[in-house]
Amino acid sequence: MEKNLTTGSVFHNIVIFSLPYFLSYFLQTLYGMADLYIIGQFEGVASTTAVSIGSQVMHMITVMIVGLAMGTTVFVGQSVGAGSRKKAAQGIGNTVALFLAVSVILTVFLVLLIKPVIAVLSTPEEAVPGTAAYLTICFLGIPFITAYNVISAIFRGLGDSKSPMCFIAVACVANIGLDYLFMGALHMGPAGAALGTTLSQAVSVAVSLAVIRKQETGIRLTKEDLHPEHTVMGKILFIGIPVALQDGLIQVAFIIITVIANHRGLNDAAAVGIVEKIMSFIFLIPSAMLSTVSALGAQNIGAGKPERAAATLRDSAMIGVGFGLAVALGMQVLAEPVVSLFTDASSASGAEVVRLGGQYLRGYVWDCVFAGISFSFSGYFCAIGRSGISFLQNLASILFVRVPGAYLASKLFPDTLLPMGLATACGSLFSAVICSLVFLYLARCAGRRDGS
Numbered sequence: 001m002e003k004n005l006t007t008g009s010v011f012h013n014i015v016i017f018s019l020p021y022f023l024s025y026f027l028q029t030l031y032g033m034a035d036l037y038i039i040g041q042f043e044g045v046a047s048t049t050a051v052s053i054g055s056q057v058m059h060m061i062t063v064m065i066v067g068l069a070m071g072t073t074v075f076v077g078q079s080v081g082a083g084s085r086k087k088a089a090q091g092i093g094n095t096v097a098l099f100l101a102v103s104v105i106l107t108v109f110l111v112l113l114i115k116p117v118i119a120v121l122s123t124p125e126e127a128v129p130g131t132a133a134y135l136t137i138c139f140l141g142i143p144f145i146t147a148y149n150v151i152s153a154i155f156r157g158l159g160d161s162k163s164p165m166c167f168i169a170v171a172c173v174a175n176i177g178l179d180y181l182f183m184g185a186l187h188m189g190p191a192g193a194a195l196g197t198t199l200s201q202a203v204s205v206a207v208s209l210a211v212i213r214k215q216e217t218g219i220r221l222t223k224e225d226l227h228p229e230h231t232v233m234g235k236i237l238f239i240g241i242p243v244a245l246q247d248g249l250i251q252v253a254f255i256i257i258t259v260i261a262n263h264r265g266l267n268d269a270a271a272v273g274i275v276e277k278i279m280s281f282i283f284l285i286p287s288a289m290l291s292t293v294s295a296l297g298a299q300n301i302g303a304g305k306p307e308r309a310a311a312t313l314r315d316s317a318m319i320g321v322g323f324g325l326a327v328a329l330g331m332q333v334l335a336e337p338v339v340s341l342f343t344d345a346s347s348a349s350g351a352e353v354v355r356l357g358g359q360y361l362r363g364y365v366w367d368c369v370f371a372g373i374s375f376s377f378s379g380y381f382c383a384i385g386r387s388g389i390s391f392l393q394n395l396a397s398i399l400f401v402r403v404p405g406a407y408l409a410s411k412l413f414p415d416t417l418l419p420m421g422l423a424t425a426c427g428s429l430f431s432a433v434i435c436s437l438v439f440l441y442l443a444r445c446a447g448r449r450d451g452s
Contacts, residue, residue, distance in 0.1 A: 010296075010311040014319070018292040024152075024165035025284050027172040034172075035193040036277050038179045040342050043189055045270050045349050048342070050130025050190040052273025053123055056258060058138045058145075058197075059280065060251030061106070065146050067247040068102070069095070069153035071240025073291075074298040074382055075232070076157025081302025087232075092154050094232045103146035110139040121255065122262040124269055130190035137191060141198030147205045151212070156295045163211060171204035239382055242391035246378070249391075253398045257406045257424065261417075264410065267349055271356035271417060274342045275364060282331075282368050285323040286375040289316040293376050297383025306384075306446075313380040313439075320372020331365040356417050363421025370428035377435035386442075393434040402427030 039051050072095040079088035110117075114135050123131050148171070152164035175196050182192025254276060261272035293316050297309040331338070339357035343350045378390040405423030413419045 010308055011315050013296055014292055014312060014315055017296060018288045018316075018319075020162040020165040022284055022288040024168045025287055026281075027165070027168045030172055030281075034176050034179055035197060036274065036342050038176075038183050039190065039193055042183050042187065045266060045343070045353065046124070046126040047130050047189050049124060049127040049266060049270045049273060050134055051193050052270065052277065053121055053127065053258065053262075054131050054134035054138065054190065054194070056251070056255055056273065056276060057117060057121070057135060060248060060255065061110070061142065062145055062149065063247040063251055064244045065099075065102075066149050066153070067244035068237075068240040069099070069150050070243045070294060070382055070387070071236035071238070072150065073153045073157040073295055074239050074385070075236050076154060077295050077298030077383075078302035079157075081299035088157070090229060090232045091157075091236060094228055094236060095150060095154065097228050098233065098236065099146050099150045103143040106146075107139060107142045110142070111136065114139070120259075122259045124262060124266045126266060127269075133189070133191040134194040137194035137198055141194075141201055144198065144201040144205050148201055148208065151205070151208045156291060157298070163208070167204045167208040167211075170207045171200040174203045175200035239385060239387045242387040243378075243382060246387075246391040246394045249394055249398055253402045253427070254424075256403050257420065260406055260410045260420070264414070267352045268356055268417065270343065270353045271339070271360055272420075274339055274353070275357050275360045275421075277342070278338060278361060279364055279367070282327055282365065283371060286320050286368060286371040289320045289372065290375040290379040292316055293379030294382045297380055301383055301385075309380065309383055310443075313376055316379070317373050317376040320376055321369060322372075324366075324369035324372045327368055328365045332362055335359075335361040335365075360417035360421045363418045364424050366422070366425040367428045370425065370432045373432040374428055374435050377432075377439060380439070381435075389435075389438055393431050393438070396434065397427045397431040401430045 035051050035055060036048065040048050072091060075091040076088045079091060114132055117135065118128055118131050121131075148167065152167065155163045178196035178199055179193060182188045182196050186192060188195065258269070258272055258276070262269045293309075293312050296312045300306070300308040300312065336354050336358035339361060340354045343353045343357075345351050345354045374393075378387075378394075381387055381389045402424055405426055406420050409419035409423045
């Protein structure tokens with residue numbers, strides 16, 4: 001359902017829009033973590049490592065799809081803000097055509113590259129068969145992953161963040177049930193985790209398509225809207241490609257860090273993989289703020305209200321930082337108990353994973369504080385059509401801080417993962433500083449134009 005977010009209290013709109021998004025992302029993260037939790041109850045460290053490595057690859061692909069779909073969210077949001085439903089329909093139609101092609105190409109390409117991907121990741125030998133089985137099944141399910149995220153992006157552009165929440169709730173329930181069936185009852189290991197994830201996404205897509213047929217969105221699609229239109233497709237890609245590359249580079253950086261950890265041994269690899277899953281859960285609020293600023297900001301920019309877009313950025317960043325500080329302080333005490341949820345701490349190897357994971361989490365968790373700022377800025381830059389700025393600042397962060405910092409920390413501190421976690425957090429701090437400086441520069445330039 002179309003919803004205008006260009007009037008009323010900015011803070012109220014943020015809460016109303018972000019809460020369903022937060023819950024939907026929570027559910028999506030929950031069923032992603034369910035794979036790791038459930039396999040940890042029925043299998044050993046090798047299978048846990050296989051799922052953690054494979055899920056990192058799938059997370060990278062998913063966030064790139066979501067990033068590309070951000071172009072749709074912004075395009076539709078600006079069209080709705082400007083009151084042009086025909087333009088919004090063109091954006092939706094072109095999105096369907098674009099992502100249909102993307103999903104098919106990705107599926108074929110990635111299935112052919114499973115062995116090279118596993119080799120590049122320096123996957124521990126014990127985890128190679130499980131990782132291969134996990135990735136094969138998940139790669140075949142990419143069309144379902146793409147369909148769900150594109151449908152969600154369209155709804156958020158229309159100002160509706162509740163429907164995607166309902167879709168992912170269905171997937172979450174289905175995934176947990178299927179995980180216990182495939183990994184618990186049938187003992188399928190990593191393949192069962194992948195099969196549960198893929199089938200649950202298919203169920204979610206089927207439900208979302210049924211809802212679209214019945215729900216009044218205010219947008220009427222025609223066959224002409226499905227035909228690629230140069231201007232519309234260009235605007236979607238102009239915003240979406242930098243975001244996809246940015247999100248992809250961030251995940252590549254985390255995969256490089258995983259490779260660094262893999263070289264340290266199986267326990268280090270498992271610890272880093274578990275913490276990455278935990279952090280994906282902790283990043284719920286920063287991610288919700290990014291999507292919120294993008295959607296609300298785009299509608300306000302389309303309505304000619306840039307000051308409301310800036311206010312959305314400010315309030316969202318404050319929410320993100322406050323949440324990040326609370327979680328970072330809490331994890332200084334709760335790190336080991338949280339990590340122990342995902343492995344059998346009663347065994348010698350499991351206890352070592354808990355010890356190493358606690359070290360890594362205590363440093364890494366500070367990333368959430370700085371991400372509350374940088375993610376909000378990324379959403380704002382997307383809303384104003386300057387997503388290239390987000391890509392460049394993230395590239396600089398990865399090349400100059402995140403990856404080299406993690407590598408040096410691994411070499412200089414071979415007995416602890418704490419410095420590697422802190423190095424990752426420093427990458428987001430660097431991004432937050434750059435984003436703040438760029439925002440001030442753009443504001444000064446806008447002030448000069450208004451003055452002239």
